[in-house]
Amino acid sequence: MQKNIINPWTWQDSRNYAQAVEVKNIEGTLYISGQTAISEQGISSDEDMRSQIIHTIQNLEKVILEADYELKNIVRLNIYTTSSSELFENFELIQNWINKNNIKQTSTVLEVKSLFETLKIELEATAVK
Numbered sequence: 542m543q544k545n546i547i548n549p550w551t552w553q554d555s556r557n558y559a560q561a562v563e564v565k566n567i568e569g570t571l572y573i574s575g576q577t578a579i580s581e582q583g584i585s586s587d588e589d590m591r592s593q594i595i596h597t598i599q600n601l602e603k604v605i606l607e608a609d610y611e612l613k614n615i616v617r618l619n620i621y622t623t624s625s626s627e628l629f630e631n632f633e634l635i636q637n638w639i640n641k642n643n644i645k646q647t648s649t650v651l652e653v654k655s656l657f658e659t660l661k662i663e664l665e666a667t668a669v670k
Contacts, residue, residue, distance in 0.1 A: 542564060542565070542566055542567050542568065542614070542669060542670055543564070543565040543566050544562060544563070544564050544614070544616070544645070544669075545562070545563040545564075545565075546559045546561075546562060546645050547559065547560055547561035547562070547563060548560050548561075556636075557635075557636045557639045557640065557648075558618075558639075558646060558647060558648040559645050559646060559647055560647070561647060562616045562617070562645065562646060562647055564616055564669050567669045567670065568670050569610075569669065569670050570667065570668075570669050571605065571608050571610050571667065571668045571669070571670075572667055573601065573604055573605065573665065573666045573667065573668065574665065575619075575621065575663040575664065575665040576597055576600040576601040576604060576663065576664050576665075576666075577593070577597055577600065577656065577657065577660045577662065577663045577664075578592070578593035578594075578596035578597050578600070578661075578662070579600065579660075585657060585658040585659050585660050586659065586660065587659040589627075590622075590624065590627040590628060590630070590631055590661050590662065591631045591634065593660065593661050593662050594628075594631055594634045594635065594662055595634060597662050597663070597664050598634070598635070598638050598664070601664050601666060605666070605668055608668075609670075610668040610669075610670055611668070611670065612642040612644060612668075613642055613643045613644055614668045614669050614670055615642075615644045615646050615666050615667070615668045616645075616646055616647065616667055616668065616669055617646055617647050617648070617665075617666060617667040618639075618644070618646045618647075618648045618664060618665070618666050619648065619649045619650075619651070619664070619665040619666070620635070620648065620649070620650045620651070620662065620663070620664055620665075621651050621653050621656065621662070621663040621664075621665070622650070622651070622652055622653070622661060622662045622663075623652070623653060623654070623655060623656055623660075623661050623662075624652070624661060625650070625652040627661065628650070628661075628662060646666075
């Protein structure tokens with residue numbers, strides 16, 4: 542697989558995403574449903590945003606690794622949240638995770654009216670190999 546990052550500017554670098562990601566010669570593409578802070582028993586978290594971000598990242602990692610893909614090969618990460626202000630107060634958790642795993646992805650952040658039950662954040666991703 543060959544991955545090319547397209548950034549006509551540099552300002553997005555400090556925000557940990559790319560303007561575009563071109564992928565060639567792939568073996569497979571994994572489209573991951575929105576992952577949230579839901580337990581293995583299917584119970585939605587009612588914890589604060591910070592705790593839900595951590596749990597959501599763990600669930601996303603579990604799906605990707607179970608499918609035998611690598612975190613560094615996430616090429617799209619969409620973030621849905623019920624509170625942009627709470628999300629950005631804790632955004633270093635996501636940025637640190639992106640940096641730690643050498644992820645170079647396109648991203649969109651959207652504030653939505655609600656998510657399932659008590660959930661505050663959802664991460665939807667695409668990974669390639």
